[in-house]
Amino acid sequence: MRGPAAFVLSALVLSAPAAAQLAPPEQAITSAVEAGFEDDVALLEAMVNINSGTHNHEGVRAVADLLIPEFEALGFTTEFIDQSHVDRAGHLFARHEGNPGATRILMIGHIDTVFEPTSPFQTFIRDGDTAIGPGVNDNKGGIIVILSALRAMQAAGTLDSANIVVALTGDEEDAGYPIEQSREHLIRTGQWADVALGFEGLAVMEERDMGVVARRSSNNWTLNTTGQSGHSSRIFTDGAGYGAIYEMTRILDAFRRELPEENLTYNVGFMAGGTPAEMGEDNLSATTIGKTNIIPDSAVARGDLRTISQEQTERVAAAMQVIVDNNLTGTDAQISFNFRYPPMSPTDANRALLARLNVINADMGLEQMAEFPPALRGAADISFVAPYTDGLAGMGPNGSGAHAEGESVDLASFIRQAQRAAILMTRLAAEDYPRQEH
Incomplete structure (x- = not known):
């Protein structure tokens, strides 16, 4: 062991x-x-x-x-x-x-x-x-x-x-x-x-x-990404950008790679992306529609953040914000935190x-x-x-x-x-x- x-x-x-x-x-x-x-x-x-x-x-x-x-x-x-x-x-x-x-x-x-x-x-x-x-x-x-x-x-x-x-x-x-x-x-x-x-x-x-x-603490975060919708043949170009789902993927993968430390977890509970993707009123569900030949204009995700100290909470939330702000071409993202149970x-x-x-x-x-x-x-x-x-x-x-x-x-x-x-x-x-x- x-x-x-x-x-x-x-x-x-x-x-x-x-x-x-x-x-x-x-x-x-x-x-x-x-x-x-x-x-x-x-x-x-x-x-x-x-x-x-x-x-x-x-x-x-x-x-x-x-x-x-x-x-x-x-x-x-x-x-x-x-x-x-x-x-x-x-x-x-x-x-x-x-x-x-x-x-x-x-x-x-x-x-x-x-x-x-x-x-x-x-x-x-x-x-x-x-x-x-x-x-x-x-x-x-x-x-x-x-x-x-x-x-x-x-x-x-x-x-x-x-x-x-x-x-x-x-x-x-x-x-x-x-x-x-x-x-x-x-x-x-x-x-x-x-x-x-x-x-x-x-x-x-x-x-x-x-x-x-x-x-540990128990806190929640909500992430919203947006992109420019258009024909899928133009994705990744300067004019069309990467779309909301690739921006969501970039952020979540950066969380996975850059944030790990002792006594810290940040689960992704659910997500959705498409044209459009919308969070449910209960904040426990999301809906979306889309087509394979359309660049998605929105994506949503919710997860939790568990920390061992208030200092860790504040520092990790700030690091998450920095990752969220480093947007791909043609996209934008916002993250919000709901601090519930302290550590x-x-x-x-x-x-x-x-x-x-x-x-x-x-x-x-x-x-x-x-x-x-x-x-x-x-x-x-x-x-x-x-x-x-x-x-x-x-x-x-x-x-x-x-x-x-x-x-x-x-x-x-x-x-x-x-x-x-x-x-x-x-x-x-x-x-x-x-x-x-x-």
Whole structure:
């Protein structure tokens, strides 16, 4: 095996300690998580069987209504933040006030799924320690890990001192626009927090749990090229030029050749060219007609841009613009960018959090977690708060098949993930966290 995976796995400590070193309250946490397992699975089933596709506003709100009593029973105050002004249902925030000066912790998840009411994939099915259903991992399973961890802290007496905000967005899979409004409350809470924990799915490589200290951005670009239509026999001449499709091809091939660097991708999702070629109103389709003996007058394409830092985003977008502006004879081109999810860059402070989690792994008798390659993860809501706070992502359960029919989750992973999270938050809540400059 070569490449990033081999490098990451070579850093793992392959032997676990012979004996755990948990304090009595932490031992109580592990026991409480295990004792609550079947209740957690029952709540997961109830959540999954409520359709909460992003655009099913009633369903998103129904899941929030199911969860509100769960948080209030733990001493949290809850608020459902309406987002109808951005054509989304809203977000559920739950707040717990602990000791003044103690670490301020933000737990992030989301209520919505990609499966709308029209999807045939609607029902929770359990087979032993595997569950299948829409959102069973992404992200309703993550919500269960959050609640299981908090219940265990309450049972162990460590929740009272903790300053925690749980932010469950209702549109993570398709954020409302303008995004500055749909993520306003999350960003404001990120500015309050010392530590952010993202409860998207656990990263696993070669059957080993991994730590997520970085996630890449998710942005879109749209490219339009134009040419002078005319008889195909005159193509490539100074008078007729190269046409819109050759200009589109030049640009996309230059992207392929000139832009590659570590942790950068720029997929072309779809394209069309002809006389004319037109983008669909939904920006998810294009139509065209043409003839082989006519120089095409227009071409359109859309793709994404994923980066590891804001600096990389800005630099690569500028390089793409330079390529677009170097037009072939008789053509023109324009590119526009839609910057959606920012990157969660790897930082020393994020790595220090992973090191703290690895101390807990050692105390629990679990293997050490190496850094998961960020190029293998998509974007998530934790990225919106990454500029303001230290963070760890991938704190949710282990699953597979997200965003597709047959999405599944390993129910046994709920236990170790909730235990890890609860012990980490217990230790953080017992101190005045050294806030980093961001």
